Amino acid sequence: MAGNSIGELFRLTTFGESHGPAIGGIVDGCPPGLVLDLDAIQHDLDRRKPGTSRYTTQRREDDVVKFLSGVFEGVTTGASIGLLIENTDQRSQDYSNIKDLFRPGHADYTYHHKFGIRDYRGGGRSSARETAVRVAAGAIAKQYLKQRFGIEVRGYLAQLGPVKAEKLDWTQVEQNDFFCPDPDKIEALDSFMRDLKKSGDSVGARVNVVATNVPVGWGEPVFDRLDADIAHAMMSINAVKAVEIGDGFAVVEQQGSTHRDALTPQGFTANHAGGVLGGISSGQDIRVSMALKPTSSISIPGQSINTSGEPVELVTKGRHDPCVGIRAVPIAEAMLAIVLMDHFLRHHAQNHQVQVSTPDIAAIARQQAE
Amino acid sequence: MAGNSIGELFRLTTFGESHGPAIGGIVDGCPPGLVLDLDAIQHDLDRRKPGTSRYTTQRREDDVVKFLSGVFEGVTTGASIGLLIENTDQRSQDYSNIKDLFRPGHADYTYHHKFGIRDYRGGGRSSARETAVRVAAGAIAKQYLKQRFGIEVRGYLAQLGPVKAEKLDWTQVEQNDFFCPDPDKIEALDSFMRDLKKSGDSVGARVNVVATNVPVGWGEPVFDRLDADIAHAMMSINAVKAVEIGDGFAVVEQQGSTHRDALTPQGFTANHAGGVLGGISSGQDIRVSMALKPTSSISIPGQSINTSGEPVELVTKGRHDPCVGIRAVPIAEAMLAIVLMDHFLRHHAQNHQVQVSTPDIAAIARQQAE
Amino acid sequence: MAGNSIGELFRLTTFGESHGPAIGGIVDGCPPGLVLDLDAIQHDLDRRKPGTSRYTTQRREDDVVKFLSGVFEGVTTGASIGLLIENTDQRSQDYSNIKDLFRPGHADYTYHHKFGIRDYRGGGRSSARETAVRVAAGAIAKQYLKQRFGIEVRGYLAQLGPVKAEKLDWTQVEQNDFFCPDPDKIEALDSFMRDLKKSGDSVGARVNVVATNVPVGWGEPVFDRLDADIAHAMMSINAVKAVEIGDGFAVVEQQGSTHRDALTPQGFTANHAGGVLGGISSGQDIRVSMALKPTSSISIPGQSINTSGEPVELVTKGRHDPCVGIRAVPIAEAMLAIVLMDHFLRHHAQNHQVQVSTPDIAAIARQQAE
Amino acid sequence: MAGNSIGELFRLTTFGESHGPAIGGIVDGCPPGLVLDLDAIQHDLDRRKPGTSRYTTQRREDDVVKFLSGVFEGVTTGASIGLLIENTDQRSQDYSNIKDLFRPGHADYTYHHKFGIRDYRGGGRSSARETAVRVAAGAIAKQYLKQRFGIEVRGYLAQLGPVKAEKLDWTQVEQNDFFCPDPDKIEALDSFMRDLKKSGDSVGARVNVVATNVPVGWGEPVFDRLDADIAHAMMSINAVKAVEIGDGFAVVEQQGSTHRDALTPQGFTANHAGGVLGGISSGQDIRVSMALKPTSSISIPGQSINTSGEPVELVTKGRHDPCVGIRAVPIAEAMLAIVLMDHFLRHHAQNHQVQVSTPDIAAIARQQAE
Numbered sequence A, B, C, D: 001m002a003g004n005s006i007g008e009l010f011r012l013t014t015f016g017e018s019h020g021p022a023i024g025g026i027v028d029g030c031p032p033g034l035v036l037d038l039d040a041i042q043h044d045l046d047r048r049k050p051g052t053s054r055y056t057t058q059r060r061e062d063d064v065v066k067f068l069s070g071v072f073e074g075v076t077t078g079a080s081i082g083l084l085i086e087n088t089d090q091r092s093q094d095y096s097n098i099k100d101l102f103r104p105g106h107a108d109y110t111y112h113h114k115f116g117i118r119d120y121r122g123g124g125r126s127s128a129r130e131t132a133v134r135v136a137a138g139a140i141a142k143q144y145l146k147q148r149f150g151i152e153v154r155g156y157l158a159q160l161g162p163v164k165a166e167k168l169d170w171t172q173v174e175q176n177d178f179f180c181p182d183p184d185k186i187e188a189l190d191s192f193m194r195d196l197k198k199s200g201d202s203v204g205a206r207v208n209v210v211a212t213n214v215p216v217g218w219g220e221p222v223f224d225r226l227d228a229d230i231a232h233a234m235m236s237i238n239a240v241k242a243v244e245i246g247d248g249f250a251v252v253e254q255q256g257s258t259h260r261d262a263l264t265p266q267g268f269t270a271n272h273a274g275g276v277l278g279g280i281s282s283g284q285d286i287r288v289s290m291a292l293k294p295t296s297s298i299s300i301p302g303q304s305i306n307t308s309g310e311p312v313e314l315v316t317k318g319r320h321d322p323c324v325g326i327r328a329v330p331i332a333e334a335m336l337a338i339v340l341m342d343h344f345l346r347h348h349a350q351n352h353q354v355q356v357s358t359p360d361i362a363a364i365a366r367q368q369a370e
Helices: A038-048 A092-098 A108-115 A121-126 A128-149 A170-175 A183-199 A226-235 A248-253 A324-351 A361-369 B038-048 B108-115 B121-126 B128-149 B170-175 B183-199 B226-235 B248-253 B324-351 B361-369 C038-048 C108-115 C121-126 C128-149 C170-175 C183-199 C226-235 C248-253 C324-351 C361-369 D038-048 D092-098 D108-115 D121-126 D128-149 D170-175 D183-199 D226-235 D248-253 D324-351 D361-369
Strands: A011-015 A022-028 A065-067 A081-086 A152-160 A205-212 A240-245 A286-292 A302-305 A311-314 B011-015 B022-028 B065-067 B081-086 B152-160 B205-212 B240-245 B286-292 B302-305 B311-314 C011-015 C022-028 C065-067 C081-086 C152-160 C205-212 C240-245 C286-292 C302-305 C311-314 D011-015 D022-028 D065-067 D081-086 D152-160 D205-212 D240-245 D286-292 D302-305 D311-314
Touching: A011 A128, A011 D022, A022 A128, A022 D011, A022 D022, A022 D081, A038 A065, A038 A128, A038 A324, A081 A128, A081 D022, A108 A121, A108 B324, A121 A128, A128 A152, A128 A324, A152 A170, A152 A183, A152 A324, A152 B248, A205 A324, A205 B248, A226 A240, A226 A286, A226 A324, A226 B226, A226 B240, A240 A248, A240 B226, A240 B248, A248 B152, A248 B205, A248 B240, A248 B286, A286 A324, A286 B248, A324 B108, A324 C324, B011 B128, B011 C022, B022 B128, B022 C011, B022 C022, B022 C081, B038 B065, B038 B128, B038 B324, B081 B128, B081 C022, B108 B121, B121 B128, B128 B152, B128 B324, B152 B170, B152 B183, B152 B324, B205 B324, B226 B240, B226 B286, B226 B324, B240 B248, B286 B324, B324 D324, C011 C128, C022 C128, C038 C065, C038 C128, C038 C324, C081 C128, C108 C121, C108 D324, C121 C128, C128 C152, C128 C324, C152 C170, C152 C183, C152 C324, C152 D248, C205 C324, C205 D248, C226 C240, C226 C286, C226 C324, C226 D226, C226 D240, C240 C248, C240 D226, C240 D248, C248 D152, C248 D205, C248 D240, C248 D286, C286 C324, C286 D248, C324 D108, D011 D128, D022 D128, D038 D065, D038 D128, D038 D324, D081 D128, D108 D121, D121 D128, D128 D152, D128 D324, D152 D170, D152 D183, D152 D324, D205 D324, D226 D240, D226 D286, D226 D324, D240 D248, D286 D324
Parallel strands: none
Antiparallel strands: A011 A022, A022 A081, A065 A081, A152 A205, A205 A286, A240 A286, A240 B240, A302 A311, B011 B022, B022 B081, B065 B081, B152 B205, B205 B286, B240 B286, B302 B311, C011 C022, C022 C081, C065 C081, C152 C205, C205 C286, C240 C286, C240 D240, C302 C311, D011 D022, D022 D081, D065 D081, D152 D205, D205 D286, D240 D286, D302 D311
């Protein structure tokens, strides 16, 4: 219960620090017989990995994931899957100067008080480097969901500082360094980030993730609702400070007559709910949005204390992302895929004999739309 | 794993439907030796219970909680605590007309597809009536946290439709029917609700919860962060569609130099983080905000389908809250108390020998403020 | 994690003390659509309940179980099932004299040290009274397993003190007060127990449980093996001190050529393994045996200490079973049914798409035997 | 919930197959600040590793464990600990001939039916090779328990086929290839094993494990009793078919007046209970005994079927232990240490404020004995 696991039936447990020899994890509960496309898994890791553009940290990691078990001749066996990613570009000397300091806005102070000891190099266990393992595990889940149900789990950058995407063109998302779905905003993003780097500061972001083709019925009453588990998973990503499902905070000013999505034989008339009713998937798109704070690792001097409680001034060196929200897109996709995979298994375990004659109206609507 | 439990070491499991003979639950993991103030527990139930004002459902329930075990001569024994609340005012006839219909915006459709069978009376298991048990369990957690650490967990209505509280005066919260901390807004709330009832519609709300005096160090890396578990708990409350910690979505447009809370020997200079850094409590106030959707149970006719998939028009009868957000205040407090209690035990289990000489700067700041 | 739950996907959580107002529990994860035979459930409770013969405690309890939720019009809904059994014949005055004493061989001393407080009346939470709830939950599992797979879970008294059953005639088990499958031993049992009661002493017993028609494939590598979870469940029954699967301790002197059960197209040639290979059911009968200690509640004076650590002499009064092993038969059946039900769901969740052309040779053998 | 984890608060999850590139695991929940003696951990692995005597398999593995995380400058940090052991001597060609066969007495048949696919090389996931990771994790637990409480967890071979140890001399256990505590039996063991190897057969064994200095109070009512979790852990070891606590099956013929251990101010007068009362440690020695079946991997031809269900004759080649019970001694110690460590944390989490004035009579007895 020390917290390094997520999921009940499709369960990921991770280990590893930013500057240790390796990070890794175990996926327990993957169904047998899944033909794994290792290139696709590596592709997701490459989307997340550092050093790919000038807007992300210049740390260079190959982030090659090794499958140590649970896969035999390219197919999952149902046994636990051991994942290993070696750390190849850790530069510990960058961090020795902050050994006895607490970087403001970081977990240094809280880890120190919690554990009494910490691997201070690069944030140790609190580093976002750990999320590479999530991406690998999420890619396994994505493949299962895609092959079995045609589910797509896709994310994009919805806003970065003041720059908001106004169009959602999925074909654009992978065409730029920002995962931005609006081609008209690339220049503004580029310009904003250039200025930001000059100033030495960082900025927050909003990331959206959408899952399509999710069948009706996934999610458990009353605590482990699908939306509750999604909120947990997203908030477990470093820097995330807020999560919305469907219309999110906009519901505060809505009235029931507007908010409730009417049912018709041809589908729902709207999707204010974001694909979840009573904690259970409705068959509509699962729509999730989240806010990521600006990283506190900036070159602007900050006020802090040291481990003796004395005041110090501190400048974060090392290589950091000016906007951690950008690389969070594949991580958020991975987390949503893990939650969906887990809930599919949980739903199926208890309810596999259920047969209803009522049509799945969201599926009907999708078919008509095609 | 069917989802009716929350917490790992302080664990609540609930049962019961809106119109069954009773609802109840089991609290497992409560430390022994806690002297329970049963009146205070009942008081929290009374704050949540229906029929207390004209702005909540007119269903009348005494909501008297019985302690069936785990308490001996007024003191907890460490054994599992059985809780029982009888349903005294269920009127099943109100619901027979919707037996074969799906109310839009409700869990009817998703429960039907998930389970193939449902207790349609009053929403059955998906009814918010279940939350009464949460309030009872949360009240136990509150008492432990208060007695041991001086922790206060308090909530209020921050916004209802267009009406926002602009002052936070804790002494006002229990003085009105809205849990509103701003005495200047009571009239506007009153007037808005009167009009709303006339129109037969409902409205959303924003509820905030704050925990003070939480020690530094609670929360587990990397998945079971304190904020991730809070998000899960809040999103498990009926109608909640969004959760924020600290500045929440405002961080999207913030820069790191603004967002990061500086550390000084006299305390943090701000609390943008909302009391959580790296998933672990910092000692500052835990600040949580959430959005509750307008209930879909309104007297305005709506479009839907029946269990055969045919179109129907539907008017929700029965007794309903025009704004479910109001009564959510004690529920949100209860959920935060349960999460904190669970994380205290989890933290303590692993780290009980940790001793650090670094001062708890948030505690220092609190002492200076008094 | 305070330990009052068993099972992962079919999960029972219990509460209640021997002399509180009621005992009860929650079954979470029962599939929807199960038509419950409430009489059969009550019948299992009656088999366990005290006061049914002169060889069990003379405490009289009706042990009527109430279903408070999760069942609608006689059918399970998939929601959590609340179970309640009222205590009607608790006589607390019987126990006030042992308030400050530790009965030897009981949990008094260990509960006192663990919790610092205890409900001393009748053993409180450590009383075997709690097992009535297990029997109710197990009866639900039994019905599912029987209806879906034709699984029978049946137990019997294999030995009581020196008296061993030498025949296994299932038709006899319910025909006597001992659950003894050997009609030739009833007289010996009767005579032994009469003498025992006169002496004021108690005696141990061996109980066997067998599950037939269990499909091949249930059980999880590597820790949650079916046999490991059975061992856990049986050892969680009050007074159980040992558990065997298949040949059990006899394997110590066996050689591999004898022990291994050969496979033929017509079935296994033997069942030394007890129906489990590598922690997974083989399709053969699951054979479990367990030892129950003689109760320490006897009228022969014993040496002990009081809560101040001073020596005392102590005679247990109250109403007790001279052989707790007898009434353990329905409890052991219930526990095996719960474990099987849980493992069916766990197996099914992950492996529901598995199709193999290799025949189930144990099923073939059973069909041929009929 | 696929079963590759054990423990709640001190939690081990493992991965790896006999003939994959590596095996490994993650220990989650180890308290921070533990100074690890890596040599002692490696020593336990060496005690278990194959190829050390002529009575164990001749497969040669260095079994060097690498700590990939959670340890910083020789001290645990509280973060999850990644463990890796590379497989260096897997000879897959030895196994290709059994690709389509089911070895009798093995998990081949059950894995095939459960998962539809299996890594047939050396038993894949069902191989006892996986237990090396348990030994590494158990060694961490042992060190914590020893440093904090002076707990010793020690095992020995109590019986091998017909040869029983009659003396328990702890100093002898590590002096011979059998972990035998009776120096007078070494010759008989040697001679028996020589003959056994000639015959190509295998034999069962009894292994005992004892934990001393365990404080009173560990173990949870009512399902997660200390003895129930010990039974689970031991039965999860490959080949174990039976587990006893204290007097075990001997209680069947005992009477209560004999079995119950009297309490005196100077200690218990006996330890029939094996150190557990009501599922909670009493302070006395925890005494556990288990039976391990003879391995089915023998060179004597056996009858079986292939994956098409056709009869085949089969001789197991490869390198195998004629008595797997011997090498099980360090594994059983590891499992007991893991269970104790987990229960210490669980007990401590809930009951850390408990203070009782009643003396710990088992501790008094131990002090007097010294």
